[in-house]
Amino acid sequence: xxxxxxxxxxxxxxxxxxxxxxxxxxxxxxxxxxxxxxxxxxxxxxxxxxxxxxxxxxxxxxxxxxxxxxxxxxxxxxxxxxxxxxxxxxxxxxxxxxxxxxxxxxxxxxxxxx
Amino acid sequence: xxxxxxxxxxxxxxxxxxxxxxxxxxxxxxxxxxxxxxxxxxxxxxxxxxxxxxxxxxxxxxxxxxxxxxxxxxxxxxxxxxxxxxxxxxxxxxxxxxxxxxxxxxxxxxx
Numbered sequence: 001x002x003x004x005x006x007x008x009x010x011x012x013x014x015x016x017x018x019x020x021x022x023x024x025x026x027x028x029x030x031x032x033x034x035x036x037x038x039x040x041x042x043x044x045x046x047x048x049x050x051x052x053x054x055x056x057x058x059x060x061x062x063x064x065x066x067x068x069x070x071x072x073x074x075x076x077x078x079x080x081x082x083x084x085x086x087x088x089x090x091x092x093x094x095x096x097x098x099x100x101x102x103x104x105x106x107x108x109x110x111x112x113x114x
Numbered sequence: 115x116x117x118x119x120x121x122x123x124x125x126x127x128x129x130x131x132x133x134x135x136x137x138x139x140x141x142x143x144x145x146x147x148x149x150x151x152x153x154x155x156x157x158x159x160x161x162x163x164x165x166x167x168x169x170x171x172x173x174x175x176x177x178x179x180x181x182x183x184x185x186x187x188x189x190x191x192x193x194x195x196x197x198x199x200x201x202x203x204x205x206x207x208x209x210x211x212x213x214x215x216x217x218x219x220x221x222x223x224x225x
Contacts, residue, residue: 042202044215045213090156102148105150
């Protein structure tokens, strides 16, 4: 079974703090994704990575950056947290493009910025 | 702009009822459509659909895709309280790694 883990289930940070959310997958997947999920808005893609050190912006990258130094690990960084970044953050991984594939999700991190 | 729309937004039924959830899409270069179930945690995969008219079935859940009319339905028969969840639909397009998600349908099954 694919396992995607996230470093924290719940996190409370103050405005202006630098926040790191980590995601690790154990299936040797090339692709990894960061989403945020908000009521009424569904899942929105922040960033994704299709290889080590490779990244692409999703639909809402502003205020976020990412790092992928190792294949199994994909980090989301909030450089200076703001209250509008309070949300549920979901990480996912998948096998390479070229065939229909499914995304496997981690348990999510509920981030509150006060 | 690519978009995925799910309906209804929410639904309340009683145990034993049958429900039909809808997902319509407007995307360029459709590749596949996925259904997920999300309880109070990560979405869990239900079905992947790539071809029209072929029903995917798992127990009381089934799903079918219509690529001509650009929609999919998820059916749940003999609903149980454990079916209460948000059901998410996502569409992938060729040439990209991304999926576009709908906002989900929140299903509540009453005992």
